[in-house]
Amino acid sequence: MEMTMSRIHSHERVLTATALVALTMLAWWHLIMQGSADGMSMSMPASSDWGLQMLGVSVLMWSVMMIAMMLPSAGPMILTYTRVYQKRRANGSALVPTWLFVVGYLTIWVGFAIFAALAQWSLHQSTLLSSAMGHVGPLLGGSLLIMAGAFQFSGLKQACLGKCRTPLSFLTTEWREGRTGAFTMGLRHGAFCTGCCWALMLLMFVGGVMSLVWMVALAVYLLTEKLLPRADDISRLVGGLLVLAGIALPLVMA
Numbered sequence: 001m002e003m004t005m006s007r008i009h010s011h012e013r014v015l016t017a018t019a020l021v022a023l024t025m026l027a028w029w030h031l032i033m034q035g036s037a038d039g040m041s042m043s044m045p046a047s048s049d050w051g052l053q054m055l056g057v058s059v060l061m062w063s064v065m066m067i068a069m070m071l072p073s074a075g076p077m078i079l080t081y082t083r084v085y086q087k088r089r090a091n092g093s094a095l096v097p098t099w100l101f102v103v104g105y106l107t108i109w110v111g112f113a114i115f116a117a118l119a120q121w122s123l124h125q126s127t128l129l130s131s132a133m134g135h136v137g138p139l140l141g142g143s144l145l146i147m148a149g150a151f152q153f154s155g156l157k158q159a160c161l162g163k164c165r166t167p168l169s170f171l172t173t174e175w176r177e178g179r180t181g182a183f184t185m186g187l188r189h190g191a192f193c194t195g196c197c198w199a200l201m202l203l204m205f206v207g208g209v210m211s212l213v214w215m216v217a218l219a220v221y222l223l224t225e226k227l228l229p230r231a232d233d234i235s236r237l238v239g240g241l242l243v244l245a246g247i248a249l250p251l252v253m254a
Contacts, residue, residue, distance in 0.1 A: 016082050016098050020075055027068035031212065034061070058120055061210060062113035069219040070109055070193065073164070073226045077189055078102060080167035084175075085182075096182045104186020108194050116201070120209055133209045138253035141206040145246030148199040152239025160196035161235060163189075164226050197222055206249075 082098050123129045128136055135141065151157050163170050170192075176184050200218055207214035221238070225231050 012086065013079060013082055017075070017079060020071060020078060020102075024068060024071045027064050027071070030064050031061075031068055031210070031215070055117060055121055058117035059114055062116045062120075063110050065204075065210065065215060066109035066113050067106060069215060069222065070197070071106075072219065073223045074102075074105055074189070074193065076227070077164070077167040077170065078105075081171060081182075081185070084168075084171050096179055098182075100179055100182040101186040101189075104183040104188075105190040105193070106186075108187055108190025112194055112198065112201070116204075119202075119205070123205065129205075129209070135208045135211075136205050138250040142246040142249040144202055144206050145242050145249060147246075148203055149239045149242030149244075149246060151199040152235045152242065156195060157199075157235065158232060160192045161225065161231060163192040164196055165231055 078098060078101065081101050085096050085098070120129070123136060128140060130137075136144070170189065171185070174185055174188055176182070200222065203218065204211065204214055225234055225238075228234060
């Protein structure tokens with residue numbers, strides 16, 4: 001019986017990991033298929049004025065981008081959650097699907113996607129973007145780089161990063177029972193994750209909104225920051241480089 005349950009649990013974890021990979025790949029596939037002919041930036045219907053339809057398209061694209069970029073780095077937390085609830089279920093706790101935790105996590109990032117789309121709309125209407133899907137000018141871009149770099153040294157950044165890097169510790173301190181509890185834990189993890197990464201995400205306005213190159217670079221870095229040892233040192237090193245890049249950008253592009 002114990003061996004049978006072990007196999008069932010292993011099968012569930014494999015299915016969970018497969019679903020995460022499939023969803024991530026689907027999100028990247030969608031972004032790539034929406035790319036321009038040169039594959040370097042994302043296309044969007046041409047319009048000088050943003051209406052609700054354009055804003056909706058932007059929200060959708062940012063949401064898909066958040067799934068593609070952030071779901072891989074949340075994988076260890078999601079799989080750890082699956083293991084923990086399997087053990088609790090074996091001790092008589094009620095079944096709580098992992099997808100409730102995932103939905104809670106992604107809800108926070110969809111909220112960020114709405115914020116980013118509104119920021120994109122505001123920048124476009126203010127003619128601060130080179131195009132609807134373009135980038136900001138050197139002065140604003142440099143300011144965003146400096147802000148993101150400085151945030152890498154902040155206590156908030158390090159505290160949120162610590163929560164994201166220690167799945168078992170997070171679940172131990174944040175555990176809540178039931179379906180509502182699973183969703184709430186997902187929300188809280190999403191909030192810590194957003195608190196860790198929001199400033200870096202805004203750098204999409206520097207490299208070009210929906211730029212595939214910047215998306216991949218940020219996704220790889222965020223995954224590295226959460227998985228590799230000595231993440232604090234890596235974070236501060238990148239912060240210093242971003243500040244220097246922010247100072248240099250207006251000078252180089254002047």
